Amino acid sequence: MSAMVRIRVEVNGSPHADTVAPRLLLCDYVGETLALTGTHVACSVGTCGACTILLDGRPVRSCLMLAVQADGCAITTVESLGTEADLHPIQRAFHEQQGLQCGFCTPGLLLSVASFLAEHPNPSDDEIVAMLGGHLCRCTGYRNILRAVRAAAESIAAASVA
């Protein structure tokens, strides 16, 4: 066995220290070690976008990183957004616009959208479509997701004015 590695990360705002095997993938660290099961893994080659999380605020594929590489970084997962009783505005928009059906791709999408709207508070449809290119959804046909992102942008903008 190779030497285990000590890592320190911030997970959804709280500090964490763990000892991990070098070969542990970041998605497995999140799902198994941290037991944050909202992050889904599908293709394992970076194509589908289901496992997308934020690393220091930027969307990355957690299936395409080793956990040891996250040492010193802030990890943000879908669990940071809202609760069933108190949905995040992006989650509420996806719910109301039916931007999901089976929901498998949704956690990754929500984090990409959160990062995207922070940088594009008033996005054009072309910008939204380009961002959605990084996420596969087999249920919705994307029309409802497009509506949900538009609605989320409007509701966040309205809340920031109020």
Next chain:
Amino acid sequence: MKPVDFEYTAPRSVDEALALLARWGSDATILAGGQSLIPLLAARTVRPRCVIDINRIAELDVIGEDAGGLRIGAAVRQADCEASPLVRRVCPLLVAAIGWIASLPVRNRGTVVGNLAQRNAISQISTVAVALGARLRIAAANGSERTVAAESFVDANSPATLGPAELVLDCWFPGLAPGTAWGFYEVQRRAAHYALVSAAVTYARGPSGNVTAVRVAASGLAARPLRLAGVEAAIDGRAATPALFCAAAQRAFDDPVVEPIDDIHATAAYRRAVAPTIVERAFLAAAS
């Protein structure tokens, strides 16, 4: 999927990385952005005894202006190049090409130099590197250093161009002189997927308004992106018009090396049929 067990090292300097390469040789693999390597590790196609992670080497995470071009270090991420005012000013063609690579989450980790080091025949960055005449700087564990033209480095059919104890330090891309026209275009099966055929174009406008110094490279037509000398000759010295671009793009197959890629993403016949249109659209993007 789980990679095989391996030692993990994260050197802080190039010297330290080279010493590790000297020690581990072909048992080691370099981890840069990891967007190609991690799936290969997870599928156990690549089974290293040691992974040398170069992401914490600050001296490799530098974009510098050098000799009229850009020197991009081996740890510089594609998304950081896209966002860099320096890269946007000196080599906007590279920024345009990077925008076609996969999706933002992949570009947030993937590196420019790591992309070249994959020697993937349809790499957008390779296409730009061949079009402009980029050069890679490679260091060896014995202290020597060499420079290789990207055009020969990225050839997927050439024997391994990187030795087991060698590390690519950076890639130098020539800058575009002010007023240079540039364009990039490609076709994919769907958004964020592989390029089937891509084309990168630059040209200058002479005093009479005619096109000079044309450079065009395309991917998908061989085991590496090719300069299209026939297209360049058909355009050089003439007035830039859509009709000229359309006619010249038909000369994409003049080079006897052309043998379009035939794989699960597209047939050779499709690539041959679509290539002139992609080349033409790269010129139209440059002219607009």
